[in-house]
Amino acid sequence: MHIRKLGEFGLIERFRRRIRTDSTVIKGSGDDCAVIKFDKNNYLLFTCDMLVEGVDFLSRENPYLIGRKSIAVSVSDIAACAGVPRYCVVSLGVPGNKSVKFTDTLFKGMLDLARKYKINIVGGDLSRAEKLTIDVSMLGVVRKERLVLRKGAKAGDIIFVTGALGGSIRGKHLQFTPRLKEARFLTENFKVHAMIDISDGLVQDLSHILKQAGLGAVLYEESIPQDKQARNLKEALYMGEDFELLFTLSRPDARKLCLKDRRNFKAIGETRPPGYGLKSVGKDGRERNIAAGGFRHF
Amino acid sequence: MHIRKLGEFGLIERFRRRIRTDSTVIKGSGDDCAVIKFDKNNYLLFTCDMLVEGVDFLSRENPYLIGRKSIAVSVSDIAACAGVPRYCVVSLGVPGNKSVKFTDTLFKGMLDLARKYKINIVGGDLSRAEKLTIDVSMLGVVRKERLVLRKGAKAGDIIFVTGALGGSIRGKHLQFTPRLKEARFLTENFKVHAMIDISDGLVQDLSHILKQAGLGAVLYEESIPQDKQARNLKEALYMGEDFELLFTLSRPDARKLCLKDRRNFKAIGETRPPGYGLKSVGKDGRERNIAAGGFRHF
Numbered sequence: 103m104h105i106r107k108l109g110e111f112g113l114i115e116r117f118r119r120r121i122r123t124d125s126t127v128i129k130g131s132g133d134d135c136a137v138i139k140f141d142k143n144n145y146l147l148f149t150c151d152m153l154v155e156g157v158d159f160l161s162r163e164n165p166y167l168i169g170r171k172s173i174a175v176s177v178s179d180i181a182a183c184a185g186v187p188r189y190c191v192v193s194l195g196v197p198g199n200k201s202v203k204f205t206d207t208l209f210k211g212m213l214d215l216a217r218k219y220k221i222n223i224v225g226g227d228l229s230r231a232e233k234l235t236i237d238v239s240m241l242g243v244v245r246k247e248r249l250v251l252r253k254g255a256k257a258g259d260i261i262f263v264t265g266a267l268g269g270s271i272r273g274k275h276l277q278f279t280p281r282l283k284e285a286r287f288l289t290e291n292f293k294v295h296a297m298i299d300i301s302d303g304l305v306q307d308l309s310h311i312l313k314q315a316g317l318g319a320v321l322y323e324e325s326i327p328q329d330k331q332a333r334n335l336k337e338a339l340y341m342g343e344d345f346e347l348l349f350t351l352s353r354p355d356a357r358k359l360c361l362k363d364r365r366n367f368k369a370i371g372e373t374r375p376p377g378y379g380l381k382s383v384g385k386d387g388r389e390r391n392i393a394a395g396g397f398r399h400f
Numbered sequence: 401m402h403i404r405k406l407g408e409f410g411l412i413e414r415f416r417r418r419i420r421t422d423s424t425v426i427k428g429s430g431d432d433c434a435v436i437k438f439d440k441n442n443y444l445l446f447t448c449d450m451l452v453e454g455v456d457f458l459s460r461e462n463p464y465l466i467g468r469k470s471i472a473v474s475v476s477d478i479a480a481c482a483g484v485p486r487y488c489v490v491s492l493g494v495p496g497n498k499s500v501k502f503t504d505t506l507f508k509g510m511l512d513l514a515r516k517y518k519i520n521i522v523g524g525d526l527s528r529a530e531k532l533t534i535d536v537s538m539l540g541v542v543r544k545e546r547l548v549l550r551k552g553a554k555a556g557d558i559i560f561v562t563g564a565l566g567g568s569i570r571g572k573h574l575q576f577t578p579r580l581k582e583a584r585f586l587t588e589n590f591k592v593h594a595m596i597d598i599s600d601g602l603v604q605d606l607s608h609i610l611k612q613a614g615l616g617a618v619l620y621e622e623s624i625p626q627d628k629q630a631r632n633l634k635e636a637l638y639m640g641e642d643f644e645l646l647f648t649l650s651r652p653d654a655r656k657l658c659l660k661d662r663r664n665f666k667a668i669g670e671t672r673p674p675g676y677g678l679k680s681v682g683k684d685g686r687e688r689n690i691a692a693g694g695f696r697h698f
Contacts, residue, residue, distance in 0.1 A: 103500045114526055116500070117507050123520040127487070136522035138487060138539075141439065150537055152491035152527045189425070189436060193450035193491075193535045198698050202401045202414070209415050222421040224434035228412055229450045230697040233530055237491045239448055239537030241436075399528040400496050 110399045133251050134182035134299060135242070145249055147242035149179040155233040157399070159276065165204050167276035168236070169211025175301070176240035177219055177280035178345045182299040183251065184289040185244035187282070189222045192238050195231025219282065248289040250349070253314035255296040260356035261319060261371040265346040267304055268332025268339075275343035284347060284366060292359060297349035303342035306396025309380065311350065318378030321371035321392065324385060342397040408697045431549050432480035432597060433540065443547055445540035447477040453532040455697070457574065463502050465574035466534070467509025473599070474538035475517055475578035476643045480597040481549065482587040483542035485580070487520045490536050493529025517580065546587040548647070551612035553594040558654035559617060559669040563644040565602055566630025566637075573641035582645060582664060590657060595647035601640035604694025607678065609648065616676030619669035619690065622683060640695040 105113050114131075123130045128145060129137040135147040153175070155161050159168045173190065180187045192212065196205065216223050221240070264284045281299070288294050296315065300307045304326070312319055328338045350373060351359060359367055371382075381389045403411050412429075421428045426443060427435040433445035451473070453459050457466045471488065478485045490510065494503065514521050519538070562582045579597070586592050594613065598605045602624070610617055626636045648671060649657060657665055669680075678690045 104496070105494065105498050105500055105503055106496045108500055110526055113500070113503060114524075116504070117524070120507065120511060121521050122515075123522060124518070127520050127522055130520065131523045133523075136487070136489065138522065148487060148489055148522055148537075148539065150489040150491045150523065150525050150535070152493055152525045152533070152535060154493055154527050154529045154533075156530075157528050189434070189446060191434065191446055191448040191537055193448045193537075195450055195452055195533060196403065196698075198402070198404045200403050202403055202406055202411070205403055205411060206414070209418065213418060217420075220422070222425050222428065223419050224421060224425055224436065224446055225429045225431075225448065226412075226415070227448050227450045227535075228408055228697060229452050230455050231452045231531070231533065232454075235450070235452075235493060235529065235533055237448070237450060237525075237535035237537075239446075239489055239491075239535075241446065241539075399526060400494075 106400045113400065129251060134179040137249060140243060144243045144245055147180055147183050147185040147244055149176050150237060150239040151175040151179065152235065152237040154235050161234065163276065165208040166211040169208040170215045171276050172236040172238050173212050173215040174278060174280050175345065176238045177282060178299045180240060180242035181280050181282045181285040182297050182347060183244055184248045184285045185242035187219055187221045187240055187242045189224050190216065190238050190240040191224060192226040192236065194226060195229045195235035197232060197234060198230055250289060250294045250297040252296055252298050252310050255311050255315040255317055255350040255373055256352065257317055257373055257375055258353060259295055259350035259373045260353060260369050261350050261373065262367050262369055263327065263346050263348050264366055266327040266329040267300065267344045267346060268337035268341050269329045270341060270343040272331040274329060274331060278345040280345065281347045288349065292351055292355045295350045295352065297347055300344040300346050300348050301342060303340040303396030304348065305339050305392055305394065307348055309394065311348065312380065316376050318374040318376060319371055319380055320374055320389065321382045323382050325368060325370045327368045340395050404698045411698065427549060432477040433483065435547060438541060442541045442543055445478055445481050445483040445542055447474050448535060448537040449473040449477065450533065450535040461574065463506040464509040467506040468513045469574050470534040470536050471510050471513045472576060472578050473643065474536045475580060476597045478538060478540035479578050479580045479583040480595050480645060481542055482546045482583045483540035485517055485519045485538055485540045487522050488514065488536050488538040489522060490524040490534065492524060493527045493533035495530060495532060496528055548587060548592045548595040550594055550596050550608050553609050553613040553615055553648040553671055554650065555615055555671055555673055556651060557593055557648035557671045558651060558667050559648050559671065560665050560667055561625065561644050561646050562664055564625040564627040565598065565642045565644060566635035566639050567627045568639060568641040570629040572627060572629060576643040578643060579645045586647065590649055590653045593648045593650065595645055598642040598644050598646050599640060601638040601694030602646065603637050603690055603692065605646055607692065610678065614674050616672040616674060617669055617678055618672055618687065619680040621680050623666060623668045625666045638693050
């Protein structure tokens with residue numbers, strides 16, 4: 103059987119089932135970051151993201167932005183767990199015919215983003231490869247009481263996103279701002295039940311949150327913020343690479359958040375009991391089933 | 401200018417010069433692992449290694465052994481700093497036409513080696529790629545007083561290796577045993593001045609130790625242990641992928657080590673003052689210059 107038949111998530115699940123971890127691992131594979139015991143007040147967060155030419159970026163794209171993105175996607179994972187990024191290592195597979203100007207510019211994109219968030223680039227590995235391949239592994243810390251995972255959503259929660267969705271592939275995926283500040287604001291002021299960053303599309307990433315909690319949900323079509331580069335609602339639902347935060351709050355917390363900041367956080371739906379599935383409601387007030395979907399590698 | 405002209409180490413040096421790290425980073429890029437402040441008694445070690453099909457292994461090779469190697473190379477880096485490996489994340493770029501049997505076997509190779517050394521696989525990233533690409537990032541811990549780096553060799557030190565060198569590409573590179581046990585024994589009983597694992601070849605990796613200390617060295621040709629798969633001394637000097645430990649001890653410590661264990665540790669030479677360069681002495685007693693060389697990606 104080809105792995106294409108099993109699909110990306112089938113393959114990941116197949117790996118995950120076979121892994122055993124010891125008691126120092128609070129949360130292993132299956133969230134935005136791994137969570138490891140660290141000290142009295144903090145957990146360590148550990149995450150990795152591989153970018154491959156032709157899949158995550160095109161060879162004609164600006165190397166500065168490719169370098170920037172390679173660090174930013176891991177920062178976004180740390181943000182989704184409400185942590186602070188601290189250290190990273192960079193593995194670089196480079197075709198031998200690239201110019202020094204290209205690798206200089208690529209590296210400047212990495213350095214500038216790392217510097218902006220006070221992340222230490224502490225090491226790396228350089229290899230020859232046919233296609234430019236960048237893998238960044240990042241360590242962060244999070245205060246124990248601040249940690250937010252994908253699990254933890256409750257029935258009746260309000261579902262929120264930061265920023266706007268869709269059309270990211272037309273530019274934003276190379277220039278997005280990881281939502282560290284927003285995650286900090288949220289966990290300082292509210293009890294965030296569940297959170298994830300949207301990398302594979304709103305519907306697919308929301309389904310991770312719902313699956314973990316065994317819940318359904320309804321989305322309000324009119325409330326889903328569409329990026330100016332999105333062509334339609336479908337792109338906002340499925341396109342992915344938004345790197346916005348998707349999270350749920352209790353109703354009282356949701357009300358407070360709406361009063362505090364309606365601009366950066368949009369309520370887009372509510373969780374529902376398990377049997378409900380995933381639906382959307384439009385202007386006409388009718389419920390429609392939302393088909394599963396989003397970016398998949400296989 | 402193409403990066404090929406700058407060369408692997410030229411390119412790495414070009415990146416390294418531009419990196420700034422904060423005071424929590426004891427040792428950034430440029431050693432087998434990064435060393436980061438952790439707690440009162442221990443440092444955190446952080447390392448990554450990327451394996452690319454066609455460079456670090458061939459597509460026809462046993463996927464179990466490819467998976468095994470992908471974890472083992474990082475364990476070897478942790479061993480070179482005298483640490484204990486604890487956690488890793490795995491980024492996997494896989495061609496869509498691979499079979500589930502292939503990825504199952506690959507993953508079993510990873511799991512078995514991780515389990516052997518009690519390493520927690522805590523996360524990963526899965527991506528489509530044209531060539532199988534595996535990047536493992538590993539965290540380890542080391543007691544502060546045990547930490548050994550590439551720097552620290554002193555004039556008159558005796559140079560040692562574990563195991564035997566050369567011919568690794570004919571099989572050992574896929575089945576080597578990372579020298580964790582040996583590193584522990586050494587740092588429990590001796591003051592190891594400098595240590596590195598041999599990945600790019602004895603001459604090239606020794607030159608890293610010598611460069612850091614500003615020293616020369618002489619190697620005794622007859623004393624360099626050749627693996628049974630090595631065809632000649634040249635392969636033992638230059639071939640690489642041995643994943644043996646190369647380290648230096650003071651003369652009194654060297655004498656003690658030879659009395660304790662002559663089987664697992666071989667004295668192969670001595671450091672010399674800076675102007676001496678790198679030479680070898682054969683049966684005839686004559687000194688020969690050793691040409692620089694070893695595995696380079698560009």
